Amino acid sequence: MYSKCGLVGDGFRVFDKMPDRNLVTRTLMISAAVQDGxxxxxxxxxxxxxxxxLSPNEFTIGSILKGCAECASTKAYEFGMSVHCFAWKVGIEQNCYVGGSILNMYAKLEDIESAKRVFESMTNxxxxxxxxxxxxxxxxCYGLEALKVVSLMVWRGISRDQFTFVNALTGCSVTGNLDFGKQLHGLIIQSEVExxxxxxxxLSDMYTRNDKKDAALKVFNRIQAKDVISWNTAFGVFSEDKNTREIAKLVHEFMLENMKPNHVTFSILFRQCGDLLDLNLGLQFYSLALQFGFWNEANVRSSIINMFSRCGAMDMARLFFDSLLDKNLTSWNELISGILETCYKDEHQEMIRQIHGAIVKCGFSFHGYVCSFLIKCYVKFGLLDDSFEFFNGFETLDVESWGTMISALVHHQVDIYR
Structure with missing residues (x-):
């Protein structure tokens, strides 16, 4: 109980006073210690x-490895490797529970090569x-490899459950493999896990990420017990369509279902309003965020600043930013991005030149995104010579910077071969 509540020190004090410590109590304390770092x-x-x-059994080994996986530190990884070696030494690494725990630890700690070796060595x-x-x-992010394992699983006739499909669909989203995703959709129907x-x-998220919004919404409508994740995915689909009325209608349905929004919900909705340049709708969502107590979540705060900035309400963005007690880097970046966009739209040359100087001083002028923005600003101001001189000052440029410069020169009908 103490360990689960994060009071590992109290748990150790109880452990120290126990006259008899058996395998179960020792296993609990090992797992608790590792999870606590x-x-x-x-x-x-x-x-x-x-x-x-005492001889550690498969449950002892499994509990320890689970703790290592959840701890996600270098020491936990080294400890987990030692436990793996011990399991191999005593001959229980082929135990289904132990092998699965070893595999899970390596996978969670992103040592995918070790996980692969364990996976290939397991016979049961x-x-x-x-x-x-x-x-x-x-x-x-090895989506193709994930899909190969799914194919092998089907070929060998291994039974599949809901976690199989969730992980496989994640692989399709990573690789953008819509064809395989459609095949999985067929297997989902066949396996009766709809x-x-x-x-x-x-499945809905996979279709959304592959730009198949209609299919994503059809899947959404077939979900029998929609949760907040289902609705958040649907909100994201509508944001791509830039449809204010549909978004408002969907949020209304969401509330009628007595669903409780989370911080992701508001983060999506505020960024939608920024994309749509709809400040009035954004202010209504802001009232809801205050009502549900999510306005101070880090990602929600950033989305609110982004929404105000995109809608041209920089005074509101600054006022909201100043009200924050805990200003993280993302919040600063959103506000600065809004200021830069305002300078660009208003063609405030002097401010951009000062910002350019600060960028050079901080050493970020070689960053592709920053470089493209500065080129775009100078072109907007009609200072083609300045932008071209700035462009030629770099030895290496990314595709985005080249594209920005070519587009600008073509737009101004300048001979790009000069």
């Missing part, structure tokens, strides 16, 4: 367990083990 304590208890004559992995490998590949909200959410 106290890997040295965990190792000490683990060694004490072995010295006491269950569905959960296969799902872990698929999820590990997807998490590390009742799973998490699977349908992942």
């Amino acid at each position: 106290q890997c040295e304590w965990g190792l000490e208890i683990c060694l004490g367990l072995i010295r006491s004559g 992995l269950d569905t959960a083990g296969w799902n872990t490998m698929i999820g590990g590949y997807a998490q590390c 009742f799973s909200t998490s699977v349908m959410n992942a």
